[in-house]
Amino acid sequence: xxxxxVIRLHEVxxxxxxxxxxxxxxxxxxxxxxxxxxxxxxxGKTTIINILTGQLSCGGCAEIFGVSCGKIGREVYRRTGxxxxxxxxxxxxxxADNLKLHARIHRVDFSRIQEALTQVGLEGCEGxxxxxxxxxxxxxxxLARAILHSPELLFLDEPTSGLDPATAAEIHxxxxxxxxxxxxxxxxxxxxxxxYRMCDRIALLSEGNIAECGEPAExxxxxxxxxxxxxxxxxEQKLSLENTPENAEAIAALIRDSKLxxxxxxxxxxxxxxLRLTGKELxx
Amino acid sequence: MKxxxxxxxxxxxxxxxxxxxxxxxxxxxxVAFIMSTAMQGEEKMGDxxxxxxxxxxCSFAPLVxxxxxxxxxxxxxxxxxxxxxxxxxxxxxVSLFIFVLIAVxxxxxxxxxxxxxxSFYAEAFAAAMLLGSAVSAVIGMCIGLxxxxxxxANGIAVPVGLVxxxxxxxxxxxxSLSKAAEFTYSGQLRTVFEGGGFTTQTWLVSVAYxxxxxxxxxxxxxxxxxx
Numbered sequence: 316x317x318x319x320x321v322i323r324l325h326e327v328x329x330x331x332x333x334x335x336x337x338x339x340x341x342x343x344x345x346x347x348x349x350x351x352x353x354x355x356x357x358x359g360k361t362t363i364i365n366i367l368t369g370q371l372s373c374g375g376c377a378e379i380f381g382v383s384c385g386k387i388g389r390e391v392y393r394r395t396g397x398x399x400x401x402x403x404x405x406x407x408x409x410x411a412d413n414l415k416l417h418a419r420i421h422r423v424d425f426s427r428i429q430e431a432l433t434q435v436g437l438e439g440c441e442g443x444x445x446x447x448x449x450x451x452x453x454x455x456x457x458l459a460r461a462i463l464h465s466p467e468l469l470f471l472d473e474p475t476s477g478l479d480p481a482t483a484a485e486i487h488x489x490x491x492x493x494x495x496x497x498x499x500x501x502x503x504x505x506x507x508x509x510x511y512r513m514c515d516r517i518a519l520l521s522e523g524n525i526a527e528c529g530e531p532a533e534x535x536x537x538x539x540x541x542x543x544x545x546x547x548x549x550x551e552q553k554l555s556l557e558n559t560p561e562n563a564e565a566i567a568a569l570i571r572d573s574k575l576x577x578x579x580x581x582x583x584x585x586x587x588x589x590l591r592l593t594g595k596e597l598x599x
Numbered sequence: 600m601k602x603x604x605x606x607x608x609x610x611x612x613x614x615x616x617x618x619x620x621x622x623x624x625x626x627x628x629x630v631a632f633i634m635s636t637a638m639q640g641e642e643k644m645g646d647x648x649x650x651x652x653x654x655x656x657c658s659f660a661p662l663v664x665x666x667x668x669x670x671x672x673x674x675x676x677x678x679x680x681x682x683x684x685x686x687x688x689x690x691x692x693v694s695l696f697i698f699v700l701i702a703v704x705x706x707x708x709x710x711x712x713x714x715x716x717x718s719f720y721a722e723a724f725a726a727a728m729l730l731g732s733a734v735s736a737v738i739g740m741c742i743g744l745x746x747x748x749x750x751x752a753n754g755i756a757v758p759v760g761l762v763x764x765x766x767x768x769x770x771x772x773x774x775s776l777s778k779a780a781e782f783t784y785s786g787q788l789r790t791v792f793e794g795g796g797f798t799t800q801t802w803l804v805s806v807a808y809x810x811x812x813x814x815x816x817x818x819x820x821x822x823x824x825x826x
Contacts, residue, residue, distance in 0.1 A: 368683050370679070370682070370683070388685075389687075392683060392684060393685060395683075397683050399676065399679065399680070399683075401675070401676035401679075402676070403675065403677045403678075403679055403680030404677065404680075405609065405613055406675070407613050408609070408613055408616070412609070412612055415608075416605055416608070416609045419601065419602075419604070419605030419608070420602055420684045420686060421684065421685070422601070460680070
């Protein structure tokens with residue numbers, strides 16, 4: 316485990332009955348980064364979060380802040396926050412009461428409740444009962460609860476799943492602001508656009524293994540088997556040329572004659588990369 | 600202790616907004632009050648309702664409420680969020696147990712206000728109510744641990760609670776049921792509520808129930824771990 320890594324998984328295995336969900340997963344998450352774990356539903360993303368948060372046992376080595384995940388105690392939990400697939404909020408209580416409970420557990424001053432609600436855009440909702448909130452507001456309240464004690468590491472399990480684009484964008488803004496303040500974020504998602512835009516590094520999980528791990532743009536370039544260049548000329552003519560030495564002169568001529576309006580290499584998106592690696596679509 | 604106190608505060612607030620739980624807590628004292636008031640003029644009738652409903656109260660209410668709260672927390676994912684905030688599973692169960700005892704003792708104390716009692720009777724009554732509530736709460740926690748959701752928990756807790764609550768009363772009308780009721784903690788505690796005081800048999804049966812069910816709770820806890 317490097318000094319900079321917050322999470323380390325090495326050859327992690329986990330089975331449920333006969334079914335082996337994780338077959339030897341290895342990766343590290345560095346301090347201060349947003350790390351995305353991508354995979355289709357049922358790939359084992361939530362299982363990895365459950366292992367990392369000490370909810371499930373596993374084979375291999377899983378560590379968080381250098382502590383084995385099987386031995387996580389209060390000290391580690393105080394340094395982490397989580398927004399899980401199920402918000403886990405008390406529906407009959409108000410927003411403030413939900414946060415007060417966690418403020419008491421984490422020994423955090425109640426003044427932090429107002430700050431956290433403001434951070435997630437829920438100012439003025441203190442007295443509202445959770446059952447009266449929309450799904451997006453509940454998700455934001457769960458996020459407020461997760462950041463209430465200013466954790467160093469935040470687990471976000473599909474935080475924008477089922478939310479409208481505006482609310483999802485607000486959560487992305489908050490994630491960026493948290494990264495700016497040094498919080499490490501472990502994000503699971505099957506939204507490749509979200510992963511591409513938000514994550515510093517991603518791991519693609521398929522059939523219990525990490526198929527690939529790295530920076531999103533780097534992965535897209537790596538799996539760019541298509542060497543086609545898309546060219547648009549000043550007279551709106553669209554050309555597709557193979558990126559070969561033979562076509563270099565033709566492209567150079569377009570530039571020389573000031574006829575070139577735009578030129579793009581056609582790199583695949585993360586979904587296509589995942590499809591090429593695993594033969595499966597990511598959002599299915 | 601601070602974590603348990605935080606959980607107790609949360610549970611009190613949550614229960615005050617949970618109408619079914621409130622109903623379960625007040626139904627037997629309320630019915631006992633209505634019945635004893637209505638039958639006050641009738642010879643001996645006014646006195647039989649308070650012990651009868653007190654036995655029902657300490658058998659049924661803690662059992663159903665504890666299983667309901669525990670299974671609901673599991674189903675809604677709130678328990679998971681507590682555990683991930685650093686609350687230990689033991690702390691959670693202890694807070695639930697304390698909350699149920701406090702709630703049942705508070706509402707159960709209403710029985711003592713319905714008729715003039717001696718301090719000796721009041722002490723025996725409180726001890727029996729506490730013991731009965733403790734046994735019932737442990738049964739409810741076992742059911743809550745075992746069940747995956749509230750529906751499944753209620754499907755077990757309500758019939759089990761009714762058996763312990765009604766058997767002592769039904770024993771009045773049938774000798775076989777009366778003998779069976781002698782082997783239940785609720786049947787034994789009813790004799791205390793009737794003013795008979797604690798006998799060796801009362802202690803033996805009640806403590807045996809408590810010990811056996813606590814053992815079962817530990818086994819279930821080790822196997823299920825509140826998952």
